[in-house]
Amino acid sequence: MASRSPLITVMTRAAIKASRGLKRDFGEVENLQVSRKGPADFVSTADLKADKTLREELGNARPEYGFLTEEGAEVKGTDEHGRRWIVDPLDGTTNFLHGLPHFAVSIALEERGELVAAVVYDPIKDEMFTAEKGAGAFLNDRRIRVSGRSALNSALIGTGAPFLGHGDRPIFLKEVDAITASTAGIRRMGSAALDLAYVAAGRFDGFWERELSPWDIAAGVLLVRESGGQVTTIKGTAFKLDGDSILAANLELHPSLVKALRAARDS
Ligand code: 2AM
Ligand code: CA
Ligand code: CA
Ligand code: CA
Known part of the structure; x- marks a missing residue:
């Protein structure tokens, strides 16, 4: 088991907090307001609430960082070290709106154009995927590797x-x-x-x-x-x-x- 760094802890906490709202709304999809951004691109009040929670949580923990989120476009650009969060508050909105239990919160940190930290959280399966540049990737704090299949x-x-x-x-x-x-x-x-x-x-x-x-x-x-x-x-x-x-x-x-x-x- 790996222990989480302070940065990954900030990111996983934010993902879990946003997921609480998503899980609540997932049980009552019929009460959500849904609008269409494009031919097959839907956005619901659940996406927007999760986006707000993530901006608050990540913004409180690292006030200087910039933000790029699906539902908020670009906010603040980057800080003087070129740091910004790249966030999808709900990836898999179509699944979500159909009651299909396969969706995630996605948070990455970019520094001077390089990806340095990542969290993808599936709240239904309670699977937390994390990675930091140079430190490996983990699923619920256990090391993961790509498959060895070559055929x-x-x-x-x-x-x-x-x-x-x-x-x-x-x-x-x-x-x-x-x-x-x-x-x-x-x-x-x-x-x-x-x-x-x-x-x-x-x-x-x-x-x-x-x-x-x-x-x-x-x-x-x-x-x-x-x-x-x-x-x-x-x-x-x-x-x-x-x-x-x-x-x-x-x-x-x-x-x-x-x-x-x-x-x-x-x-
Ligand atoms: P979303 O659920 O955050 O919108 C599905 O193959 C992937 O495509 C999902 O990650 C989904 O993200 C994204 N997606 C959904 N609608 C899309 C659209 N109209 N154009 C491009 N990507 C889309
Ligand atoms: Ca979308
Ligand atoms: Ca997406
Ligand atoms: Ca999305």
């Missing part, structure tokens, strides 16, 4: 779909067809933060998706790196938080996934 045909791969009308949708459907045929299967769980946490914990062997936002993946990316995995774009090039795609996998499988996805697009 593509036995790999389980997570993904998410670009939304209707998105230009990359036909290409994505080709990729799904090819990856379904060449692996043990695909899962489309609906929370990118948990998808990445599952790669870090070795539950998924890989994950790819397009058009995600920094708050969906910032914490998950550090979890994967700190558990020994690799994160790039779908093409295998250097990953950028504000880029347009992500591919995460263990080191053995990563090159085969880049190849399989490329072959699918070229087919």
Whole structure:
């Protein structure tokens, strides 16, 4: 068992506090007010309450840090050390609103453009994923590692779909067809933060998706790196938080996934 650093303690406390409200609201989804931000992008009063709690908790603990949150856009930029929280108060809103118990709070800390600390918390399963740069990744304070699976045909791969009308949708459907045929299967769980946490914990062997936002993946990316995995774009090039795609996998499988996805697009 690892003990939590003061920074991770601040982050896990904030995640747990925001989750109390989420768990309460999850039991009474019919009472929430829901509005639509885009074609398939919903926001509810539960998202907004969790966002407020996180801003209060993290802001009280580290008043100088900046904030980038899904529901609040950019607040304060960064402090003089380039530090900001990157927060998704509720990742998996569609699951949440349908009573599907698979969603998470995601908190990352960025310092001068580098991800340095991460927390992804699934309040329903009470699973707390944490990582600090250079110090490894943990699930409920036990060390986690990416899977050791190296054969593509036995790999389980997570993904998410670009939304209707998105230009990359036909290409994505080709990729799904090819990856379904060449692996043990695909899962489309609906929370990118948990998808990445599952790669870090070795539950998924890989994950790819397009058009995600920094708050969906910032914490998950550090979890994967700190558990020994690799994160790039779908093409295998250097990953950028504000880029347009992500591919995460263990080191053995990563090159085969880049190849399989490329072959699918070229087919
Ligand atoms: P959210 O629940 O915080 O909105 C599902 O594959 C992932 O995509 C989730 O992490 C979800 O985050 C995100 N997502 C949901 N709607 C989206 C949209 N319209 N565009 C881009 N990402 C979206
Ligand atoms: Ca959203
Ligand atoms: Ca999200
Ligand atoms: Ca969200």
